[in-house]
Amino acid sequence: MHNNTHKLPDPMPEPSVRHYVAGGTEHGGGIGRLIGYILASHPQNSHDHRVTDTRGPRWDKLRSPFILWGAMALMIKDRLVAPGRVHHLHIAGRGSTARKLVLGACARTLGCTHVLHLHDFDYAADFLRRPIWQRRAIRALFRGADRVIVLGERDRATATELLGVPPRSIGVLHNAVPDPQQGRDAPAKTQATAPQADPQGTPCKIVFLGQLGPRKGVPELLSALAHPNMQSLNWSAVLAGDGPVDEYHAEAERLGLLDRVSLPGWLGSAETRALCERSDILVLPSHGEGMAMAVLEGLAHGLAVVTTRVGAHEEILRDWETCLFVPVGDVEALANALGNLVAHPEMRAKLAQAGRAHYLNALSIDAYVGKLDALHRSVSQGALQRVPTQRGAA
Template identity: 60%
Template sequence: MRSEIGHPTARHYVAGGCEHGGGIGRLVGYVVDNAPARGCHYVTDTRGPRWSVMRSPPVLAVALAEMLVDRVLLPNRVHHLHIAGRGSTARKVILGTVARWTGCRHVVHLHDYDYAGDLIRRPAWQQWMIRRLFRGANHVIVLGRRDRSTVVDLLGVEPARVSILRNCVPDPGSRERDAPRAGAPVGIVFLGQLGTRKGVPELLDALASPVMDSGNWHATLAGDGPVEDYTERAAALGLTSRVSLPGWLGEADARALCAGADILVLPSHGEGFAMAVLEGLAHGLAVVTTRVGAHDEVLKDERSCLFVPVGDARALARALARLVADPALRTRLSEGGRTLFLSQFGIEGYVIRLEDLHRTIARTAAPAWRTV
């Protein structure tokens, strides 16, 4: 069960693995890379790079086989099921059922941006299976108080078996900002999937707003999704020379982009706790975002970020224009965000808390089936 220095081992189940698992995959990759002992955290793909009728079921079958092999060879290994809504839930219901049948100790880790909404739209038989998944786990991890309420109040998990563990990112290190070069534009960065949930349509509208005309800025919207469609939309708004859409960036390129930027903007309509916001805080960027998910549980308006209403392009434009025009405000938010990151979101503390939880679960018998 343990490595040579006493760390528990765990197998993480992530759709797409670390490479194609989106924000969840990035988080798990950070855990793997920053664990004190190598070989303590294993990652198993449950879907493949994208859902495919032909390819995804065999990938899930391999994941189930690995769980069964672990049960025989490493019976105390903790199986960590990372779950979101939609297809992710179906796969984790299957994995969770097999884990309970075979006596595998397992954690359900909820990452979804609106799991309560996804749950109530499902038929009664699916809701029953989901409740059984969550109630049958040794422990449930959530990102914030909203999700804790969903798990306790809607899914019926005992409060003592639910922990809040917010996301984290590695520390890129503090940076000494050089004095701005004469004429250098203020760098605005968006990181995430290009789409309506992340607020990209109103972000483009905000950047095209008249209040942004006089500022000296350049925005980079980095992420996958319909890049060509949004490139055409930016051109139609007259933003071709001021907005770049490079598509998805790998970790190194994303870090380089943040290192040279000044503002991180994420006008999202729904989040658990956005990895992009954490990247902005870690890099000392002035963050502009919305009060969704667990954001307003830890971020403070005018101190570690600027909050704007969801879907309000005018308010977003005013916030961005204000930051572009006011370097002192950017510095204040940068320092406040960086301080918040160092106090709550470092990867080292996250891994310690996670491994403490795994160690506790490894010593605990799997809970009995609960009726719904």
């Protein structure tokens, strides 16, 4: 008898990926934190994701060029020993673009499969401020990538209209964070029953996460916390982030806020999680974002979120349903929004519940990683099909 059973071909293995990010996962800000979440979410040994720092810590400028050269050396080595590796370049404006121009040119010269992942609060403005010769180089960088990933529709328009990237080469991928309650026997935080407002009871805890500075709306936030609407309410606040901490500490002291406001500086992932678990409101009155990781952290932890209509926020959030939106730079509106949530626990609980449910339905890290893996597979397979053409062109 003949066995007519045909063995199916083995599925294509998951591609190996190298991420390039300034500061790596330790000093890379929100981008570095996102990559850390991607690495942690993959089952052990099932995927090969590596991270390469392209700059080092912000304060170590002397070593920065050598770190970039080291990243280029790794790319050259990969081309020789792991030619199928996908090189994932995370890019923002300013110095990040300069570094990725170097790495992108290296990738194109070597014939490396590479992806550009745009994370920026206003890349169009950064691009238009540059001289014409730099704009040409940036357009070549984006057009030369095998795929461009953006955080939302505004950035998709920037990539197509300003940078000339073909629409078929662009993918929209909103940021994500892991579920802080996953794998626990009981939820770390529940808003199922809202406490009654009690001026003498436990203070409502407000948290801000991000780099301290005007772009994140920190001056307005301090002014809002010092607003008369907030003075009689029972609350405390933590403004966690790097930047000119001493400067904002002095401003908080000038406004008479140090008895209720603390500024601990930058916090690691574990410290951030612990802070969110004991907080009630996440506030980010930012002037510009791509898709703020802090907002996602707030939703995931079941906090009531107060933020602004910037970047992709309006694509994923609904005012008075999953967050409260306030106008950029409006101290009065910010103070009113925070005051209402502090004074009305039932409103705070309703907003937090809806935000948490929306996170679980649409913004989980598992769904994000699945989409990212599919994109890497697609890019890797397309590169294999183009190998003869690339060799001929070389």
